[in-house]
Amino acid sequence: xxxxxxxxxxxxxxxxxxxxxxxxxxxxxxxxxxxxxxxxxxxxxxxxxxxxxxxxxxxxxxxxxxxxxxxxxxxxxxxxxxxxxxxxxxxxxxxxxxxxxxxxxxxxxxxxxxxxxxxxxxxxxxxxxxxxxxxxxxxxxxxxxxxxxxxxxxxxxxxxxxxxxxxxxxxxxxxxxxxxxxxxxxxxxxxxxxxxxxxxxxxxxxxxxxxxxxxxxxxxxxxxxxxxxxxxxxxxxxxxxxxxxxxxxxxxxxxxxxxxxxxxxxxxxxxxxxxxxxxxxxxxxxxxxxxxxxxxxxxxxxxxxxxxxxxxxxxxxxxxxxxxxxxxxxxxxxxxxxxxxxxxxxxxxxxxxxxxxxxxxxxxxxxxxxxxxxxxxxxxxxxxxxxxxxxxxxxxxxxxxxxxxxxxxxxxxxxxxxxxxxxxxxxxxxxxxxxxxxxxxxxxxxxxxxxxxxxxxxxxxxxxxxxxxxxxxxxxxxxxxxxxxxxxxxxxxxxxxxx
Amino acid sequence: xxxxxxxxxxxxxxxxxxxxxxxxxxxxxxxxxxxxxxxxxxxxxxxxxxxxxxxxxxxxxxxxxxxxxxxxxxxxxxxxxxxxxxxxxxxxxxxxxxxxxxxxxxxxxxxxxxxxxxxxxxxxxxxxxxxxxxxxxxxxxxxxxxxxxxxxxxxxxxxxxxxxxxxxxxxxxxxxxxxxxxxxxxxxxxxxxxxxxxxxxxxxxxxxxxxxxxxxxxxxxxxxxxxxxxxxxxxxxxxxxxxxxxxxxxxxxxxxxxxxxxxxxxxxxxxxxxxxxxxxxxxxxxxxxxxxxxxxxxxxxxxxxxxxxxxxxxxxxxxxxxxxxxxxxxxxxxxxxxxxxxxxxxxxxxxxxxxxxxxxxxxxxxxxxxxxxxxxxxxxxxxxxxxxxxxxxxxxxxxxxxxxxxxxxxxxxxxxxxxxxxxxxxxxxxxxxxxxxxxxxxxxxxxxxxxxxxxxxxxxxxxxxxxxxxxxxxxxxxxxxxxxxx
Numbered sequence: 001x002x003x004x005x006x007x008x009x010x011x012x013x014x015x016x017x018x019x020x021x022x023x024x025x026x027x028x029x030x031x032x033x034x035x036x037x038x039x040x041x042x043x044x045x046x047x048x049x050x051x052x053x054x055x056x057x058x059x060x061x062x063x064x065x066x067x068x069x070x071x072x073x074x075x076x077x078x079x080x081x082x083x084x085x086x087x088x089x090x091x092x093x094x095x096x097x098x099x100x101x102x103x104x105x106x107x108x109x110x111x112x113x114x115x116x117x118x119x120x121x122x123x124x125x126x127x128x129x130x131x132x133x134x135x136x137x138x139x140x141x142x143x144x145x146x147x148x149x150x151x152x153x154x155x156x157x158x159x160x161x162x163x164x165x166x167x168x169x170x171x172x173x174x175x176x177x178x179x180x181x182x183x184x185x186x187x188x189x190x191x192x193x194x195x196x197x198x199x200x201x202x203x204x205x206x207x208x209x210x211x212x213x214x215x216x217x218x219x220x221x222x223x224x225x226x227x228x229x230x231x232x233x234x235x236x237x238x239x240x241x242x243x244x245x246x247x248x249x250x251x252x253x254x255x256x257x258x259x260x261x262x263x264x265x266x267x268x269x270x271x272x273x274x275x276x277x278x279x280x281x282x283x284x285x286x287x288x289x290x291x292x293x294x295x296x297x298x299x300x301x302x303x304x305x306x307x308x309x310x311x312x313x314x315x316x317x318x319x320x321x322x323x324x325x326x327x328x329x330x331x332x333x334x335x336x337x338x339x340x341x342x343x344x345x346x347x348x349x350x351x352x353x354x355x356x357x358x359x360x361x362x363x364x365x366x367x368x369x370x371x372x373x374x375x376x377x378x379x380x381x382x383x384x385x386x387x388x389x390x391x392x393x394x395x396x397x398x399x400x401x402x403x404x405x406x407x408x409x410x411x412x413x414x415x416x417x418x419x420x421x422x423x424x425x426x427x428x429x430x431x432x433x434x435x436x437x438x439x440x441x442x443x444x445x446x447x448x449x450x451x452x453x454x455x456x457x458x459x460x461x462x463x464x465x466x467x468x469x470x471x472x473x474x475x476x477x478x479x480x481x482x483x484x485x486x487x488x489x490x491x492x493x494x495x496x497x498x499x
Numbered sequence: 500x501x502x503x504x505x506x507x508x509x510x511x512x513x514x515x516x517x518x519x520x521x522x523x524x525x526x527x528x529x530x531x532x533x534x535x536x537x538x539x540x541x542x543x544x545x546x547x548x549x550x551x552x553x554x555x556x557x558x559x560x561x562x563x564x565x566x567x568x569x570x571x572x573x574x575x576x577x578x579x580x581x582x583x584x585x586x587x588x589x590x591x592x593x594x595x596x597x598x599x600x601x602x603x604x605x606x607x608x609x610x611x612x613x614x615x616x617x618x619x620x621x622x623x624x625x626x627x628x629x630x631x632x633x634x635x636x637x638x639x640x641x642x643x644x645x646x647x648x649x650x651x652x653x654x655x656x657x658x659x660x661x662x663x664x665x666x667x668x669x670x671x672x673x674x675x676x677x678x679x680x681x682x683x684x685x686x687x688x689x690x691x692x693x694x695x696x697x698x699x700x701x702x703x704x705x706x707x708x709x710x711x712x713x714x715x716x717x718x719x720x721x722x723x724x725x726x727x728x729x730x731x732x733x734x735x736x737x738x739x740x741x742x743x744x745x746x747x748x749x750x751x752x753x754x755x756x757x758x759x760x761x762x763x764x765x766x767x768x769x770x771x772x773x774x775x776x777x778x779x780x781x782x783x784x785x786x787x788x789x790x791x792x793x794x795x796x797x798x799x800x801x802x803x804x805x806x807x808x809x810x811x812x813x814x815x816x817x818x819x820x821x822x823x824x825x826x827x828x829x830x831x832x833x834x835x836x837x838x839x840x841x842x843x844x845x846x847x848x849x850x851x852x853x854x855x856x857x858x859x860x861x862x863x864x865x866x867x868x869x870x871x872x873x874x875x876x877x878x879x880x881x882x883x884x885x886x887x888x889x890x891x892x893x894x895x896x897x898x899x900x901x902x903x904x905x906x907x908x909x910x911x912x913x914x915x916x917x918x919x920x921x922x923x924x925x926x927x928x929x930x931x932x933x934x935x936x937x938x939x940x941x942x943x944x945x946x947x948x949x950x951x952x953x954x955x956x957x958x959x960x961x962x963x964x965x966x967x968x969x970x971x972x973x974x975x976x977x978x979x980x981x982x983x984x985x
Contacts, residue, residue: 064978064982065979066982132892135891135892136892139891143944146943146944158940161932162933165929169925169926172901176904176921177908177915177918179905180905180908180909180912180915181912183909184913
């Protein structure tokens, strides 16, 4: 059932390719229907999964027998969380790009191809297949930004593509080495994640291969100091592009770290635990600090993404149940909230005012002109700074609780990042929407701003609701995540393997 | 010796040789005064029918035979490679068919077929003499094919350069072969190996190894013997360049691997990190590493797409050499998979360049601007070919890379001693993504000049390109289709 999320997306791509060029409206509707269908399948499929702790096979057929590669799609609770997130983000992204008029059908074709690849990564339980889907997302990302973006779009797009490609190639080195070692040890070739996770790789091997694979995936998760693609990429991307980048693409990286690097090389993870936590906390503080001094509204959100993804990585570094489940929850939560923040900045504000500079926005009194945008941003902002009641609070709390047990000092530093998070969010709210700066006599815009459209309202309400629901009833997702972490797949990671 | 048996074993090549005469005489006698397009059309039809006949003969004689003691060895693998070569020839002819670069249509097609005959004999040869003769037949045809665009001075320049370098490398090769004969008293590869067994690496053998590697390094355009390639690719008529880059690569790599593993068995040495033992593998390792680094880095700064493809070909030769030096059964399979899928892909890429060149008058990057609007189908094909060359899954190029790299690492599974080469290759392949993306950026991101007309793609070419693109996707998604023949 869940495999149809992938197929539906790619069918959508094909249908869009066959449309005539001028049919912009039809393209939007087809894209939206495809995304809704994908999301519905994701929800229904997730509900059907009676026991989220187990890895339920969806389809498994031999693909390249000589390598031991299978076309193996499956899902456990963690996959379910991220598949549902992808479904929601996909719909929201399309609602917020309803105003794309330039090459509409191509835009949505790339968009759906990206979504299809993302679903594929979250559902693959064969490492080669996972890698295939992972790389498949690079091309649509590049074209979405380079073609429809703004502010140094070609530079941002190329930087993102190269960073992703280099990262995935680091992963490839690790995978090939792991495949060879596993074959030498067990006597048969396999690329099946479940089987590889049972292989005890030698400690010396794990010592160098784990950081390689972890950093390879971590680049896409915004791991400091390899995060530099993130602000430029997010800023250059069109609204839907940054929503997807922050919403789901960064999660691909974090998911890869957890699912491949940590599960396959649990002892390596233990050896490098401290270093990862340190990088994560540097990312949290650095991202927040830099966000505090930005002049460009979108750069604030771009750097805040780096900061929030730091919490995901910190959660991963804890190697305990509560930290890991916090990390997965934070992936979901940040996916929703960052999407919303980018929607406000990119679609509601920038598309109307054509500026993102705080100095210009200050004079515009946007809080009065676009009250809906103001309120949405405030809600998203407080969700992002971790106000109780929103999803960010539960997630970050769990991460910090998990981290406290392992590295208390580092965790206290992460607290600095939270405070800075409050500061830069409030600063952005104040400067962009509720500034009391004196309005110059002849204000710049003579024509009134276009009112907030219906698709935007629906999208915003949908995302806020999702964040609230998870904030108030975190059990909905935790019931999926926690049984997974107690399953045999994660046993060696949490209880210690050879070490 | 049973001549009937020999004739039967050489039936595909014979059929092609007869086709060569047919093409020449049809063009000379029946088609004088017709338009070039018509002459190309009919000539191409005759050539393709000839190729199909050869395919048929290959199928009817799909057994295993060695009637001339190594001069002409036929087994299922060589037969399959001949089918691949014939398919590549058909595609080359289809791409050329709409060309306007020459009025000597009959000669052009005849030379393409002659080169194919040379390459087909080459894959069947296990004897130094036969290897040399068939290699020369193929090479001489390719030199002339390079010079075929008489309106363009660079074509002649390229051919001269190709010819001079080629002649020099043939001399090296012949010198190496003569040493081998002197050492072993035989020209038959298995006998050479048997005679050399246990001799160790004496200086004569070392010289023989080095000169053989030089000779073939030139054929496959590996650094530092690559200097002819960018000029030849750029100056030659694009379909000729396509054939040089595809058909000739397949046969050369197959025979290089055969000579090295069969003829120099026992003199492998070792290229593992910290475990270097002299022999032919470390030599190839150096050549491979240089090719990967220099090819990829130089390709970055190219502004002509044909030159870019030439430097990328050099880089790909480096990856393929890894498949040669790993020297295990699985690495040989991987090498053949790689080189065949590479040939299909690069042929397609050159096919797209041919069309763009005819329509816009050049192959500079800027000529590709806005291609996705001017010719959507064509640029989609280009996307597939270039992404496959860059190694993006699920295209054939990625699977080929995965096969080769995993086979190379697997050749020394205990120590992972060859991992350093694979790490270098993978990092360099990450670099290569940049320059392929530069071409695609022109096609998909930038806009064409105002009022640039749509590009009309000849139906035959489009058919060939779509077929190639489908093959590239198919072999990536279901590599088993090709793998089971290798």
